Amino acid sequence: MENGTSITRSGDSLDKRLTEGEDSTTITTRQGHPVKYNQNIRTVGNRGPATLENYHFIEKISHFDRERIPECVVHARGAGAHGYFEAYGKAGDEPVSKYTRAKVFQKAGKKTPVFVRFSTVNHGGHSPETLRDPRGFAVKFYTEDGNWDLVGNNLKIFFIRDAMKFPDVVHAFRPDPVTNIQDGERIFDFCTNSPESIHMITFLFSPWGIPANYRQMQGSGVNTYKWINDKGEAVLVKYHWEPKQGIKNLTQKEAEEIQGKNFNHATQDLYEAIERGDYPEWELYVQIMSDDDHPELDFDPLDDTKIWPQEQFPWLPVGRMVLNKNPENYFAEVEQAAFGTGVLVDGLDFSDDKMLQGRTFAYSDTQRYRVGANYLQLPINAPKKHVATNQRDGQMAYYVDMAPGTNPHVNYEPSSLGGLNESTSSSQDYTPHVEGKLIHESVERTNDFKQAGETYRAFSDFERDELINNLVNTLSSCQPHIQKRAVELFTKCDEDYGQRVAEGLKKHANQMNHHGPAGASETKEAVQEAEHNGH
Numbered sequence: 001m002e003n004g005t006s007i008t009r010s011g012d013s014l015d016k017r018l019t020e021g022e023d024s025t026t027i028t029t030r031q032g033h034p035v036k037y038n039q040n041i042r043t044v045g046n047r048g049p050a051t052l053e054n055y056h057f058i059e060k061i062s063h064f065d066r067e068r069i070p071e072c073v074v075h076a077r078g079a080g081a082h083g084y085f086e087a088y089g090k091a092g093d094e095p096v097s098k099y100t101r102a103k104v105f106q107k108a109g110k111k112t113p114v115f116v117r118f119s120t121v122n123h124g125g126h127s128p129e130t131l132r133d134p135r136g137f138a139v140k141f142y143t144e145d146g147n148w149d150l151v152g153n154n155l156k157i158f159f160i161r162d163a164m165k166f167p168d169v170v171h172a173f174r175p176d177p178v179t180n181i182q183d184g185e186r187i188f189d190f191c192t193n194s195p196e197s198i199h200m201i202t203f204l205f206s207p208w209g210i211p212a213n214y215r216q217m218q219g220s221g222v223n224t225y226k227w228i229n230d231k232g233e234a235v236l237v238k239y240h241w242e243p244k245q246g247i248k249n250l251t252q253k254e255a256e257e258i259q260g261k262n263f264n265h266a267t268q269d270l271y272e273a274i275e276r277g278d279y280p281e282w283e284l285y286v287q288i289m290s291d292d293d294h295p296e297l298d299f300d301p302l303d304d305t306k307i308w309p310q311e312q313f314p315w316l317p318v319g320r321m322v323l324n325k326n327p328e329n330y331f332a333e334v335e336q337a338a339f340g341t342g343v344l345v346d347g348l349d350f351s352d353d354k355m356l357q358g359r360t361f362a363y364s365d366t367q368r369y370r371v372g373a374n375y376l377q378l379p380i381n382a383p384k385k386h387v388a389t390n391q392r393d394g395q396m397a398y399y400v401d402m403a404p405g406t407n408p409h410v411n412y413e414p415s416s417l418g419g420l421n422e423s424t425s426s427s428q429d430y431t432p433h434v435e436g437k438l439i440h441e442s443v444e445r446t447n448d449f450k451q452a453g454e455t456y457r458a459f460s461d462f463e464r465d466e467l468i469n470n471l472v473n474t475l476s477s478c479q480p481h482i483q484k485r486a487v488e489l490f491t492k493c494d495e496d497y498g499q500r501v502a503e504g505l506k507k508h509a510n511q512m513n514h515h516g517p518a519g520a521s522e523t524k525e526a527v528q529e530a531e532h533n534g535h
Ligand code: HEM
Pocket: 071, 072, 073, 074, 075, 078, 117, 118, 119, 135, 136, 137, 138, 151, 152, 153, 158, 162, 163, 164, 166, 220, 221, 222, 223, 337, 338, 339, 355, 356, 358, 359, 362, 363, 366, 367, 370
């Protein structure tokens, strides 16, 4: 592996002496004992029973028993690749330094190594990659100032705007806790009671809900961040990745056809493209807003259920990313990779986006549980620069993060005995003033339906047809009161949207009515009500 992330022990430091009967390919135990019997356990006679002192067998099986670590609680199914990010030195036509002092962006042509993990969200580590589900797009930049993680998704918005609701939205999309079956009724029960999700639902049930593969997929930071310049001034910023390979999505039918033959198609597509030298590439764009609450907008810039209109907030290219190397060990590099929204470098900052703030706690919390307290000592997660901390010990501590020449007896700070010291950086601090009452309230400009309606109208005919079909298929298994609420919400987004879902449900119910199921009359009620509301 490049950049010091070697995952095998270097032979140079090892004692190369071999015992009798051993050569360099001889299998050994982890204690270095050559293994003579790797086919049969030791037994009393050739028909058993086995004996407990089978040291090699017990070590082999008990290590195997521990091969898995807990999967990521979300985004369990992933594929990864190494590459680099190359800065343009500009944000659109302006020097990028006007907005941020982050070194990773400053100099045109400057390359920073990256590792990217793409993922699906809701199902397990070997679930099909054809599911209707958002896709994760997480990038770790190994910058000279330490790591920066941009943990995004393919779609530009999210289901909810407050971190408090994250476990609920995930539970609703996950299999039923009793039957272990994913259930459209649970999804629409939650979503129709959380109207802020309707915009995301509109994307998810359209072909945008099943990207064809990872290479032909967009990415977005989704949440609002800040950039800080040399003067300590801030702007609000959103990030977007645009694939040079173009964008490709699948219809439900296309996805089902692929799924019948291959449940790894996206991982395979990425791996094989990189192996044949067809390196995927994305351009990174930012949208910038001044750092205030923008009362002139009909949405809150800190609300991640909203898109920042491109006409008002143009996409400014700031660099490009190329993925040119596959992992050598899936577990070490992809499964143990740990990304987090708190992992920022000088010149990049958080905004008050309430999702972002909740996320920032969750990532390292889960990684300490999932990978272990010393997850940042693993090569894939460790920065490729000087690290010196007074953190010690813990499970699987592999080395001491100590600067050469510092006193190993001092693992505290401050000290006058030659320990570590604070940085003397002269960079201008960013010190926003914050005041207000502590409350539990949503942002004021919720405006849950306008952008969803715009998205619906912006779709091509084929995308709208797919959306309606997919919604009707899922909603038709829901109880009438959930169907009714869904039709009301879609109608608030766009008259035609609600009407078509209602008609689709009615048609479906009529077809079923031949066989006499309940529910058709209530669906009719929902249609009539939508008509009555003048929609
Ligand atoms: C993974 C929490 C919202 C994108 C995760 C993980 C957690 C988590 C616990 C597992 C991390 C691991 O095991 O290493 C949350 C919480 C959220 C939230 C609490 C809301 C409050 C979002 C949003 C996005 C997102 C809005 C999209 C921008 C991702 C991605 C991963 C991930 C891409 C996978 C990272 C990887 O490849 O390892 N999230 N998440 N999450 N989340 Fe979120």
